Amino acid sequence: MIKRPIRFLLSLVCLLAVLSTVEAQDRISQTINSNWQFYKGDLPGFPASPATVKWETVSVPHSWNTTDVLDDEPGYYRGTGWYQRRIFVPSSWKGKDIYLYFEGAAQAAEVYVNGKKAGGHTGSYTFFSVPVKELLQFAASGSAVNEIQVKVNNSHNEDVPPLSADFTFFGGLYRDVHLVAVSPVHFDMDNNATNGVFVSTPKVTAGSADVMVKGSFVSNLPKAGRVRVRTTIVDGDGKTVAEQQSMVKTVPGAQLSFSHNLSNLLSPHLWSPETPYLYQVISRLEDADTKVKLDEISNPLGFRWYVFDPGKGFFLNGQPVKLVGTSRHQDFKDMANALPDAMAIRDVELLKAMGGNFLRVAHYPQDPAVLQACDRLGILTSVEIPVVNQITESEAFAENCKVMQREMIRQNYNHPSVIMWTYMNEVLLRPRYDNGSEKREAYIRAVAKLAQELEDLTRAEDPSRYTMIPNHGAFELYHKAGLTRIPKLVGWNLYQGWYGGELGGFAKYLDMHHKELPDKPLLVTEYGADGDPRIHSFEPVKFDKSLEYTLLYHQAYLEAIMERPFVAGAMIWNLADFNSEQRAEAMPHINNKGITTIDRQPKDPYLFYQANLLKQPFIRIGAAAWTLRSGIAASETSLVCVQPVEVFTNQPSVSLRLNGKLIGTAAARQGIARFNVPFADGVNLLDASAGTDLADQLRIQFKMIPKDLRSAALPFREINVSLGSKRYYADEKLRQVWLPEQAYTPGSWGYVGGQAFAMKGGSQSYGSNKDILGTEDDPIYETQRTGLSQFKLDVPAGEYEVTLLFAELVSGIKREALVYNLSNTTQNEEAATRIFDVKLNNVPWLENLGTATYLEPERAYATKTTVSVKGTAGIVIDFTARKGEAVLNGVQVRRVL
Numbered sequence: 001m002i003k004r005p006i007r008f009l010l011s012l013v014c015l016l017a018v019l020s021t022v023e024a025q026d027r028i029s030q031t032i033n034s035n036w037q038f039y040k041g042d043l044p045g046f047p048a049s050p051a052t053v054k055w056e057t058v059s060v061p062h063s064w065n066t067t068d069v070l071d072d073e074p075g076y077y078r079g080t081g082w083y084q085r086r087i088f089v090p091s092s093w094k095g096k097d098i099y100l101y102f103e104g105a106a107q108a109a110e111v112y113v114n115g116k117k118a119g120g121h122t123g124s125y126t127f128f129s130v131p132v133k134e135l136l137q138f139a140a141s142g143s144a145v146n147e148i149q150v151k152v153n154n155s156h157n158e159d160v161p162p163l164s165a166d167f168t169f170f171g172g173l174y175r176d177v178h179l180v181a182v183s184p185v186h187f188d189m190d191n192n193a194t195n196g197v198f199v200s201t202p203k204v205t206a207g208s209a210d211v212m213v214k215g216s217f218v219s220n221l222p223k224a225g226r227v228r229v230r231t232t233i234v235d236g237d238g239k240t241v242a243e244q245q246s247m248v249k250t251v252p253g254a255q256l257s258f259s260h261n262l263s264n265l266l267s268p269h270l271w272s273p274e275t276p277y278l279y280q281v282i283s284r285l286e287d288a289d290t291k292v293k294l295d296e297i298s299n300p301l302g303f304r305w306y307v308f309d310p311g312k313g314f315f316l317n318g319q320p321v322k323l324v325g326t327s328r329h330q331d332f333k334d335m336a337n338a339l340p341d342a343m344a345i346r347d348v349e350l351l352k353a354m355g356g357n358f359l360r361v362a363h364y365p366q367d368p369a370v371l372q373a374c375d376r377l378g379i380l381t382s383v384e385i386p387v388v389n390q391i392t393e394s395e396a397f398a399e400n401c402k403v404m405q406r407e408m409i410r411q412n413y414n415h416p417s418v419i420m421w422t423y424m425n426e427v428l429l430r431p432r433y434d435n436g437s438e439k440r441e442a443y444i445r446a447v448a449k450l451a452q453e454l455e456d457l458t459r460a461e462d463p464s465r466y467t468m469i470p471n472h473g474a475f476e477l478y479h480k481a482g483l484t485r486i487p488k489l490v491g492w493n494l495y496q497g498w499y500g501g502e503l504g505g506f507a508k509y510l511d512m513h514h515k516e517l518p519d520k521p522l523l524v525t526e527y528g529a530d531g532d533p534r535i536h537s538f539e540p541v542k543f544d545k546s547l548e549y550t551l552l553y554h555q556a557y558l559e560a561i562m563e564r565p566f567v568a569g570a571m572i573w574n575l576a577d578f579n580s581e582q583r584a585e586a587m588p589h590i591n592n593k594g595i596t597t598i599d600r601q602p603k604d605p606y607l608f609y610q611a612n613l614l615k616q617p618f619i620r621i622g623a624a625a626w627t628l629r630s631g632i633a634a635s636e637t638s639l640v641c642v643q644p645v646e647v648f649t650n651q652p653s654v655s656l657r658l659n660g661k662l663i664g665t666a667a668a669r670q671g672i673a674r675f676n677v678p679f680a681d682g683v684n685l686l687d688a689s690a691g692t693d694l695a696d697q698l699r700i701q702f703k704m705i706p707k708d709l710r711s712a713a714l715p716f717r718e719i720n721v722s723l724g725s726k727r728y729y730a731d732e733k734l735r736q737v738w739l740p741e742q743a744y745t746p747g748s749w750g751y752v753g754g755q756a757f758a759m760k761g762g763s764q765s766y767g768s769n770k771d772i773l774g775t776e777d778d779p780i781y782e783t784q785r786t787g788l789s790q791f792k793l794d795v796p797a798g799e800y801e802v803t804l805l806f807a808e809l810v811s812g813i814k815r816e817a818l819v820y821n822l823s824n825t826t827q828n829e830e831a832a833t834r835i836f837d838v839k840l841n842n843v844p845w846l847e848n849l850g851t852a853t854y855l856e857p858e859r860a861y862a863t864k865t866t867v868s869v870k871g872t873a874g875i876v877i878d879f880t881a882r883k884g885e886a887v888l889n890g891v892q893v894r895r896v897l
């Protein structure tokens with residue numbers, strides 16, 4: 001029997017041991033996002049000598065391009081920005097190793113501590129860390145103030161990818177910045193900003209799994225010692241399911257590696273999109289003698305196995321799974337690329353809520369929060385480095401690519417969601433040198449050589465994952481170059497029925513690939529069509545940017561994808577609209593191929609995928625954002641306007657009510673039930689239902705235009721007409737709807753004479769595809785009627801305000817066609833030399849309109865006046881050309897009295 005005091009002493013020792021484990025020198029990690037000082041511009045001599053400039057207080061994530069991409073000016077700031085802030089280093093950190101950890105800086109960064117260079121990084125999209133202990137000041141007690149300065153630069157650099165791409169290369173310190181302090185014995189912090197531990201699953205079956213954990217740590221203690229490395233696998237409930245440990249003799253300053261093979265874990269919970277079950281691998285370093293915890297980190301672990309079969313597609317855990325998802329760019333409306341984690345996570349949730357199971361993290365590695373969310377939500381992924389459109393044939397470029405590829409693989413290695421590594425996107429889209437030249441041939445060989453080197457590097461770094469190259473739809477070009485042979489999987493970015501050809505060309509391309517390369521698994525790595533959320537059309541055609549055309553496009557594509565088992569997967573381009581500075585079109589500087597808007601409001605294709613992919617009952621009325629509609633009444637006696645309404649559902653049929661009255665019941669085909677709705681002037685409440693408790697409502701404000709403008713039943717108020725267009729354009733801000741043009745008929749309104757403007761060689765546009773300056777309503781100004789002689793409205797007597805909208809679309813300004821418009825040629829028209837006059841009810845109004853007066857090329861010009869209409873005179877606007885043809889882009893008429 002142990003005597004009391006001794007027993008007491010023993011328990012005290014035990015208690016101390018427990019306490020010391022808890023309180024021991026462990027790692028401390030804190031973000032230092034708030035309160036940075038920012039200066040846009042270079043500061044020569046800084047930070048060695050002070051800068052006397054006005055600093056702006058900002059917080060990270062921060063980009064200096066949030067506003068300059070919104071303006072009408074082409075281009076955006078690509079240069080230097082300086083950041084600085086103070087950090088407070090507690091005296092208790094003395095003896096610790098200390099790092100600054102950056103989740104990303106675009107695109108090159110130099111990091112200084114107290115004015116001295118501590119490190120740096122090249123490339124916008126991978127993480128980096130910088131050891132700073134040696135440069136820090138410590139206080140005897142309390143916290144010492146230290147200054148951090150970071151120079152960031154997003155200038156073009158021929159040796160750093162991306163060189164050219166269809167997205168905006170925002171600059172700044174645009175992701176989280178962390179300050180990390182670790183004990184002198186810690187997991188390796190100097191391996192490409194990883195946590196030093198790499199988890200893989202060499203074998204997984206339904207019955208058992210093996211886990212391999214490899215890593216390294218360092219001891220910066222002055223003396224040799226013994227460290228116990230412990231790997232613990234815990235399940236989703238925090239229960240330990242496996243553990244292994246080893247003893248390592250440390251050598252001061254040396255890197256020590258370990259490897260734990262935890263084999264034969266029985267009946268593992270498998271990870272899948274339906275049940276994304278996660279385990280955790282906890283890695284811990286302890287002093288072997290005192291048992292004091294020195295360091296601890298945790299990594300995610302998911303058990304799954306997968307294979308791509310060239311004929312049968314993708315299999316996960318032995319089951320066939322069609323991969324359907326989207327790509328994602330990391331920007332957002334008015335925020336450039338500087339998004340907090342919550343918004344990155346929200347994007348993955350949007351994809352999950354769509355019923356998607358795959359995210360192509362394109363065209364570059366993104367915030368760590370993205371893959372964490374994919375792990376949690378069960379979204380499979382591919383990740384790629386930003387080698388887009390072309391390469392530079394330099395050693396430095398190749399080296400930067402390899403560094404990025406290695407960083408990407410190591411930094412994201414432990415995510416169970418990742419199944420592919422990718423490294424080139426449409427790399428032969430903009431080959432350098434003339435077609436057929438020897439230089440061109442050599443260039444293509446250089447591309448293939450780089451591809452092979454990146455492939456080799458990837459397979460050496462991570463033999464367990466697939467590799468892939470996404471190409472644009474030029475089969476022969478990529479095949480000849482060897483790019484269909486090098487990676488394990490081939491991806492095609494296909495836009496038949498958009499940039500070129502017809503919708504049916506998509507299926508033909510897939511079948512051709514399957515015939516030519518029967519042994520190569522195939523994914524459709526991109527497909528999509530631009531839809532401006534403000535534009536609708538009941539006669540949708542390619543390039544009109546209407547949401548209705550995008551729906552037709554996605555219907556055709558999804559059908560072809562689902563019908564072909566050999567198509568392993570397909571990724572919609574893109575989850576959301578995104579910034580692309582050089583784009584003009586309906587929404588300048590924006591690529592509108594998102595199935596949600598740039599602030600993540602769903603467009604119809606998003607609902608279409610929900611209806612086709614979701615398992616839980618789903619119903620949504622389409623065009624949900626189009627709550628302000630307009631149209632022409634059927635007749636003087638029937639004051640309704642029949643317009644189509646689509647309801648998206650995964651139920652067999654849908655009933656639709658308008659203001660409580662049943663309109664009909666329609667069967668859903670491909671997830672869409674279609675109705676013709678007789679809208680009335682004012683509020684229209686749509687109520688769609690399927691079964692007993694599945695329903696959706698939509699309130700639509702309808703502005704009815706009388707068929708006969710002198711209607712007594714529905715007095716005329718206002719009308720907005722977009723000339724040269726068959727589209728409806730909803731201007732939410734002004735609560736106005738622009739109607740398609742029509743020819744004049746007595747009693748009504750419309751143009752007399754002329755034709756809809758079509759750009760020369762403009763198969764890639766609807767009207768003009770130029771950015772019309774001085775307006776946000778580009779779609780109104782991009783179409784026009786040329787050569788018209790009149791615009792007439794048979795309005796009743798009264799006072800009216802008449803506004804005419806013009807833009808000179810034939811500007812003669814030479815521009816290179818957007819590279820993605822594959823069949824487009826450069827636009828090299830002669831400037832128009834038109835001069836014309838406008839009369840309103842026979843009174844001269846606008847004289848000598850032309851580029852010498854108000855019609856500045858590619859700039860919006862609107863002018864209004866009032867007119868007093870007597871008797872049955874109506875409104876007659878005459879256009880008389882003095883030279884060339886008269887034009888008109890838009891007319892607004894509003895009754896004021």
Ligand code: GCB
Pocket residue numbers: 165166167425426472493526573591593820
């Ligand atoms: C592509 C590119 C992507 C573009 C897309 C488009 O093929 O890979 O970066 O944004 O086409 O919208 O043209």
Ligand code: CA
Pocket residue numbers: 103175176340341367368369
């Ligand atoms: Ca983050």
